[in-house]
Amino acid sequence: MNKIVAVIxxxxxxxxxxxxxxxxxxxxxxxxxxxxxxxHAGKWDRLFPNRRHATExxxxxxxxxxxxxxxxxxxxVNQIKRENGSFLVEANGKSQKADAIVxxxxxxxxxxxxKEEYGYGIFDNVITSAELEKMFADHGKPxxxxxxxxxxxxIIHCVGSRDEKVNRPYCSKVxxxxxxxxxxxxxxAIPTAEVYCFYMDLRMFGxxxxxxxxxxxxxGVNFIRGRLSETSEMEGSRVLIKAEDTLxxxxxxMTVDMVVLMVGMSPLPSTEKILKDLELSPNNDGFVQVKDxxxxxxxTKAEGVFVAGACTGPNNITDSVNxxxxxxxxxxxxxxSK
Amino acid sequence: MDLHAIQIPFHPFVLPFTIGxxxxxxxxxxxxxxxVSRFSWEDKKxxxxxxxxxxxxxxxxxxxxxxxxxRKVFQRNTLLGYMHMSLAFxxxxxxxxxxxxxxxxxxxxxxxxxxxxxxxxxxHNLVSLDYGRFFTFTMDxxxxxxxxGVGLAYFKRFRSKPLGMKNTTKHSTIDRLxxxxxxxxxxxxxxxxxxxxxxxxxxxxxxxxxxxFMMTFLPLHNxxxxxxxxxxxxxxxxxxxxxxxxYMHIPTEIxxxxxxxxxxxxxxxxxxxxxVELSSCSRCGICIDACQLGSDLGIVSTQSxxxxxxxxxxxxxxxxxxxxxxxxxxxxxxxxxxxxASIRANxxxxxxxxxxxxxxxxxxxEYRKAKVAYFAGCMGHLTPSVYKATLxxxxxxxxxxxFIDRDGSICCGRxxxxxxxxxxxxxxxEKNIKLIENCGATVLVTSCPICAKVFTDSYKLKIPxxxxxxxxxxxxxxxxxxxxxxxxxxxxxxxxxxxxxLGIYEEPRELLSLAGNLIESNNSRENSLCCGxxxxxTNLTQxxxxxxxxxxxxxxxxxxxxVVATACPLCKKTFKSASEDIRIADISEIMLGAVQKSANxxxxxxxxKSVIINN
Numbered sequence: 001m002n003k004i005v006a007v008i009x010x011x012x013x014x015x016x017x018x019x020x021x022x023x024x025x026x027x028x029x030x031x032x033x034x035x036x037x038x039x040h041a042g043k044w045d046r047l048f049p050n051r052r053h054a055t056e057x058x059x060x061x062x063x064x065x066x067x068x069x070x071x072x073x074x075x076x077v078n079q080i081k082r083e084n085g086s087f088l089v090e091a092n093g094k095s096q097k098a099d100a101i102v103x104x105x106x107x108x109x110x111x112x113x114x115k116e117e118y119g120y121g122i123f124d125n126v127i128t129s130a131e132l133e134k135m136f137a138d139h140g141k142p143x144x145x146x147x148x149x150x151x152x153x154x155i156i157h158c159v160g161s162r163d164e165k166v167n168r169p170y171c172s173k174v175x176x177x178x179x180x181x182x183x184x185x186x187x188x189a190i191p192t193a194e195v196y197c198f199y200m201d202l203r204m205f206g207x208x209x210x211x212x213x214x215x216x217x218x219x220g221v222n223f224i225r226g227r228l229s230e231t232s233e234m235e236g237s238r239v240l241i242k243a244e245d246t247l248x249x250x251x252x253x254m255t256v257d258m259v260v261l262m263v264g265m266s267p268l269p270s271t272e273k274i275l276k277d278l279e280l281s282p283n284n285d286g287f288v289q290v291k292d293x294x295x296x297x298x299x300t301k302a303e304g305v306f307v308a309g310a311c312t313g314p315n316n317i318t319d320s321v322n323x324x325x326x327x328x329x330x331x332x333x334x335x336x337s338k
Numbered sequence: 339m340d341l342h343a344i345q346i347p348f349h350p351f352v353l354p355f356t357i358g359x360x361x362x363x364x365x366x367x368x369x370x371x372x373x374v375s376r377f378s379w380e381d382k383k384x385x386x387x388x389x390x391x392x393x394x395x396x397x398x399x400x401x402x403x404x405x406x407x408x409r410k411v412f413q414r415n416t417l418l419g420y421m422h423m424s425l426a427f428x429x430x431x432x433x434x435x436x437x438x439x440x441x442x443x444x445x446x447x448x449x450x451x452x453x454x455x456x457x458x459x460x461x462h463n464l465v466s467l468d469y470g471r472f473f474t475f476t477m478d479x480x481x482x483x484x485x486x487g488v489g490l491a492y493f494k495r496f497r498s499k500p501l502g503m504k505n506t507t508k509h510s511t512i513d514r515l516x517x518x519x520x521x522x523x524x525x526x527x528x529x530x531x532x533x534x535x536x537x538x539x540x541x542x543x544x545x546x547x548x549x550x551f552m553m554t555f556l557p558l559h560n561x562x563x564x565x566x567x568x569x570x571x572x573x574x575x576x577x578x579x580x581x582x583x584x585y586m587h588i589p590t591e592i593x594x595x596x597x598x599x600x601x602x603x604x605x606x607x608x609x610x611x612x613x614v615e616l617s618s619c620s621r622c623g624i625c626i627d628a629c630q631l632g633s634d635l636g637i638v639s640t641q642s643x644x645x646x647x648x649x650x651x652x653x654x655x656x657x658x659x660x661x662x663x664x665x666x667x668x669x670x671x672x673x674x675x676x677x678x679a680s681i682r683a684n685x686x687x688x689x690x691x692x693x694x695x696x697x698x699x700x701x702x703x704e705y706r707k708a709k710v711a712y713f714a715g716c717m718g719h720l721t722p723s724v725y726k727a728t729l730x731x732x733x734x735x736x737x738x739x740x741f742i743d744r745d746g747s748i749c750c751g752r753x754x755x756x757x758x759x760x761x762x763x764x765x766x767x768e769k770n771i772k773l774i775e776n777c778g779a780t781v782l783v784t785s786c787p788i789c790a791k792v793f794t795d796s797y798k799l800k801i802p803x804x805x806x807x808x809x810x811x812x813x814x815x816x817x818x819x820x821x822x823x824x825x826x827x828x829x830x831x832x833x834x835x836x837x838x839x840l841g842i843y844e845e846p847r848e849l850l851s852l853a854g855n856l857i858e859s860n861n862s863r864e865n866s867l868c869c870g871x872x873x874x875x876t877n878l879t880q881x882x883x884x885x886x887x888x889x890x891x892x893x894x895x896x897x898x899x900x901v902v903a904t905a906c907p908l909c910k911k912t913f914k915s916a917s918e919d920i921r922i923a924d925i926s927e928i929m930l931g932a933v934q935k936s937a938n939x940x941x942x943x944x945x946x947k948s949v950i951i952n953n
Contacts, residue, residue: 116720116722116911116914117720117721117722123722164879164881165880165915166915167884167915230720230722231722232719232744242746253745269918
């Protein structure tokens, strides 16, 4: 059997799909637009809920990939054409045949500068959750632009999630628990730091998430129910934030050393082009539309095109791995019946 | 019949016309007296003083230009203008010529109004009289002129696009009946005159030919009286309809033009002047196409024509009052010049949602002492890059400024005003006036056109108020800021409150042209489109707002601009939320870029120099 499957995107979902397909005996062409595999998770420091290092998970995935997977790095898929019942996938000027396609293109972090009132890209000490992860990876603790250790930090939930004003009306699912995880990590790295989480609801849906939330409270993280309205910069690059404490119905002003924005998961703009080639349309939120949300969550409406991971909507790693297994199995069923 | 005999001719068929005319004349005079009698003393004085001033001939000229020639409609669409003009001016000329004709042939005798209208009935032998041919020819020509307008009006009912209108007003039954009567008048006149001309070989080049032609196959003597009765009935019916239909606009618009010339305007509550304005609306429907709720969202039942109609007859529904972005585009295009914005604003005041002491809790803010007071406003605070760029420019120009609302501020009150919450707005305005006066500034600069509008209109501050685009231009003119022009292509979007609201169109353009090349969009200045972010409307969904914003942006980006510039933080925010790929920037950000470029160039020159030396 020398059938070929093109897997587009080398994050968690793409890696797991490739592993499973290889095990089923298929030749896999894996396309990754970046220079290394692992996607967003690969750039993360530690993972919720147990705070293991992300590299553990990614290394485990990459080590299981064998030689029947052709890995194309820095390979942006420009065009997909159908030809005699199979596909021609063009990346970097080279076209390769594929009998089936699995979209694992993932997501992009919400571009925080779209929420201009939060001051990202305008004020120095307004950073994103991804940038905080990098600080943890590089220095083991958050650092302000001047290199000082911040003493007062505000974590803002739902940035680019559940927000119609920036066209992201959906919940990104993973940011609540990420915020709680990061709040604990800050407290552990800087025990004297005051940490405030500004949330709308705390959606602790997964195993161990609620425990994490309790741990954060025990460690002295302050939770304030209310959305941030605006920020401005004060002397010494400190940040003045204005919000409303909706539990006490009072407006609130606070000057902090650092603001961390929990950026949500947004549809990746480059996926749209691929969908067009395949004559597929995105769902209401802009992610890839699956064939049947309940029963065929890794099928698309296009024959021979399957999907897994966060390109279908906000996902955690476990969801992505599950979807990858399912997609691989569906591809197998499709190719053996063909 | 010898007309210059003592006997004034009469026939019963003139009765419908005469009764209708008497009715409408009394009604109009009664209404005019009622309206004017309830004006304030001040307004009455204005009329009295104006009556004997140059304003009266000016008003007469305007009546001629607008009510008869329909200049503004012409400017909009030639065919539409011609339709209105041929009906109004043509009919007017018919009346004038008819009167001249009768006066001429009766040797200057004053005749009852029905004589000139039905002159052909009473006098069959005009052609043989002196200048008879001239009069019959002219009268026929004028009738043809009016009929061409009627023809266009028929056509417009089926296809309005060639006349420049995508949407036309959906009229009520009584308006349709009146319209039918109006449409019948001139064809019936043609018929009656042609029948008469055929029977007596009279009439001009049209009526005579039609009459002669009909004579060949029709027993015209059977139609003779019937046709004159029908013509008289159509006229009489139309007159009776006038007070109850949109045709009340014909006499009322004349009164409105005079009153407006004498300096009477809408107050902050409804008055009988409002009723004059309401009755002056012809429901032409030009406002429908101007409204972006219609063109962008397909909402075509809440436009000003419907709002005004329901204001005139009963109470408009909440939906009608609220469904308006207060962008004032309808005000801009209204050929009658009705102050729709004020009427709607006053109607919105009917419901006051806030209590007398709703804002008691506000006392924590104090604006800092300053020479040049800079006020970012709420919207400015939601777009920090705007105030950051403005203040960076102030620094470069060495302006002694203070960012007075840096730590917070009270809302300027304009959003409340726009939604009719006058009392609440007043509370905020009073508090703000004290705070601003206490900061001791000699100049107030704001980045927000919404604040600038209310500061200018309602604050009565003793210091000059500048929008930042004006102040930055002032700094540039004083050579305190130097910009370097690049070949960047800029399209400027006029914000509603800055443009139509405050009439500031030129300064932002002048300023931007110091930084790059300006490309004008199709709808600019007075016709500028609303960004969709309007604070004047509360019943739009975010999706609907985004639709409006996207359409407006696509209009703006049509000239392939590198950047869409705006001078309002709310417009910037709205556009940015609708589009991910067009660059949108505030005027201050673009100007800061132009300054920095020149500074950068200096640096790069220095670097080059050092490179050369090292080599």
